[in-house]
Structure formats: structure tokens, C-alpha cells
Amino acid sequence: MELLKKVEFVKKCPTSYVLAINDTLNAIQGKWKMPIIAVLLFGKKRFKEIEREIPKITPRMLSQELKDLEMNGIVKRTVYDTTPVTIEYEITPSGEQLHDVLEAMIRWGLAHRKSNVMKNLPVFK
Amino acid sequence: MELLKKVEFVKKCPTSYVLAINDTLNAIQGKWKMPIIAVLLFGKKRFKEIEREIPKITPRMLSQELKDLEMNGIVKRTVYDTTPVTIEYEITPSGEQLHDVLEAMIRWGLAHRKSNVMKNLPVFK
DNA sequence: CAGTATCCCCCCAGATACTG
DNA sequence: CAGTATCTGGGGGGATACTG
Numbered sequence: 696m697e698l699l700k701k702v703e704f705v706k707k708c709p710t711s712y713v714l715a716i717n718d719t720l721n722a723i724q725g726k727w728k729m730p731i732i733a734v735l736l737f738g739k740k741r742f743k744e745i746e747r748e749i750p751k752i753t754p755r756m757l758s759q760e761l762k763d764l765e766m767n768g769i770v771k772r773t774v775y776d777t778t779p780v781t782i783e784y785e786i787t788p789s790g791e792q793l794h795d796v797l798e799a800m801i802r803w804g805l806a807h808r809k810s811n812v813m814k815n816l817p818v819f820k
Numbered sequence: 821m822e823l824l825k826k827v828e829f830v831k832k833c834p835t836s837y838v839l840a841i842n843d844t845l846n847a848i849q850g851k852w853k854m855p856i857i858a859v860l861l862f863g864k865k866r867f868k869e870i871e872r873e874i875p876k877i878t879p880r881m882l883s884q885e886l887k888d889l890e891m892n893g894i895v896k897r898t899v900y901d902t903t904p905v906t907i908e909y910e911i912t913p914s915g916e917q918l919h920d921v922l923e924a925m926i927r928w929g930l931a932h933r934k935s936n937v938m939k940n941l942p943v944f945k
Numbered sequence: 946c947a948g949t950a951t952c953c954c955c956c957c958a959g960a961t962a963c964t965g
Numbered sequence: 966c967a968g969t970a971t972c973t974g975g976g977g978g979g980a981t982a983c984t985g
Contacts, residue, residue, distance in 0.1 A: 799925075868966065
């Protein structure tokens with residue numbers, strides 16, 4: 696769908712579009728969501744594994760964000776009945792579909808940085 | 821680029837991708853960025869016009885967000901030498917390219933809501 | 946291992962009022 | 966019109982310690 700048509704659509708039916716964008720934003724927004732999703736795109740991981748792969752994240756934050764992601768259907772949590780229990784986190788099919796969004800974001804980010812229009816962007820964050 | 825290749829790429833060259841995603845997130849993240857961008861996609865607007873079109877936004881927030889967007893090269897601010905001065909905000913070409921990201925987000929948001937995997941999403945925000 | 950529980954600080958953002 | 970100034974509360978998120 697091209698821009699003008701979309702704009703027209705938004706005019707006529709704002710709620711569903713705004714809602715959809717909001718859902719997506721909620722899914723990926725927050726300091727640690729993207730890193731966690733990125734890590735899980737490489738496959739199932741356990742709590743400590745994720746923690747180890749994301750520098751500086753605290754268990755408190757990891758726990759909290761994983762709950763969010765689970766509630767939003769991005770991540771699935773499975774408890775295995777071993778002793779002690781093993782718990783694995785994996786990305787859901789729906790979560791995996793986020794790669795389209797990520798690719799669009801990567802493409803825009805690269806192009807935008809190249810176009811050099813940013814006046815005051817920190818090189819690292 | 822498909823997922824696996826991207827993942828490989830991320831493994832080899834994490835910084836640029838993470839940076840790009842970060843840039844994009846910074847551009848659109850925040851409570852009022854998307855509404856402002858949406859409004860400006862309809863054309864040039866003045867401060868008060870934007871304020872009127874976005875319910876509940878305060879001048880303080882609008883001013884702040886517009887500055888952010890300008891610094892990030894998403895929005896251009898033009899001062900016209902009338903009396904009193906007229907100031908117009910318009911979206912930049914680079915900002916307009918965000919529609920690819922928006923469309924990806926809309927597509928994912930709609931599909932994800934349809935797939936009904938969300939356990940606890942507020943119907944309205 | 947897989948998390949909770951507490952404490953605490955900072956800053957985002959709302960309310961309200963004011964200015965060139 | 967096009968914003969800025971000031972005050973304020975709530976919560977996101979860090980540090981640290983603890984638990985089944």
C-alpha cells in the first residue's frame with residue numbers, strides 16, 4: 696500500500712491502524728526488549744543464558760521484560776519437569792514475524808544515517 | 821534479506837545493525853512522536869494546528885518532541901519573515917521514508933492481533 | 946538455576962502559568 | 966501565535982540482597 700492510500704485509510708479508519716502501530720510499539724519498546732528478541736532469534740535459551748548474553752541486564756529487568764514479552768505472545772516459556780526444573784524461553788511464530796519490522800527498521804536506520812541529516816546524534820548509545 | 825542470513829550478519833557485524841535499529845527506535849519512540857509524524861504526513865502544519873489536531877498534547881510536550889524530531893532530521897522547521905512570524909513544520913524526505921517502517925508495523929500489529937496470542941492486552945490504550 | 950524483594954534515584958511528562 | 970518556565974508526582978529501571 697502506498698503512502699497516500701494509507702493516509703486516506705488512516706483518515707477513514709484511524710483506530711485499527713493506530714492500534715496496530717501501538718501494539719507493535721508496545722512489543723518492541725523498552726530498553727531491553729530488542730536485545731532479548733535478538734538473542735532469542737538464535738534459538739531457545741534459558742534464563743541464565745540470556746542474562747549472560749546481554750551485558751549489564753539485571754535479573755530483575757530480564758524477568759520483567761520476559762513477562763511482558765510472554766504476555767504479548769512474543770515469547771513462549773516452557774517448564775521442563777527435571778530436577779531441578781529447567782525453563783526455556785523461545786520466540787513464538789508471531790514473534791518471529793517481527794523480522795519484517797526489524798528489517799524495515801534496519802533499512803531505514805542505515806539509509807537515514809547515511810543521508811547524514813542528523814544534527815546531533817550520539818555515535819554510540 | 822531473509823532471517824537466517826540477517827542473523828548471521830548480526831553475528832558478524834552487530835554494531836551497525838543494532839545502531840540502525842536504535843536510530844529508528846529513537847526516531848519513533850515516545851508517546852507523541854507517532855501522532856506528530858502522522859499529522860505531518862498530511863502536509864505542512866503550524867504549531868497551533870498540530871496542537872489542535874492531537875488531543876491532550878501540551879505545548880510543552882509538542883515543543884519538546886518537535887525539537888527531537890528536528891534534531892533527528894525527521895522534521896524541518898521553517899521560519900517565515902511575516903509579522904508576526906509564521907513557523908511551519910514539515911516532514912523531511914527521510915522522515916517520509918518512515919512509511920515503510922510504519923507499514924511493516926501496521927502489518928505485524930494487525931496480524932498479531934488477529935492471531936489472538938495476546939493474553940492480556942488492553943483493548944484500548 | 947530461576948527468579949523475588951527492597952530500596953532508591955532520576956527523569957519523563959502532566960498541570961499551570963507566563964512571555965516576546 | 967509560538968512557544969518557555971516552574972512545580973510536581975509516578976514509574977522505569979539500577980543496585981543489592983535474598984529464596985525455593
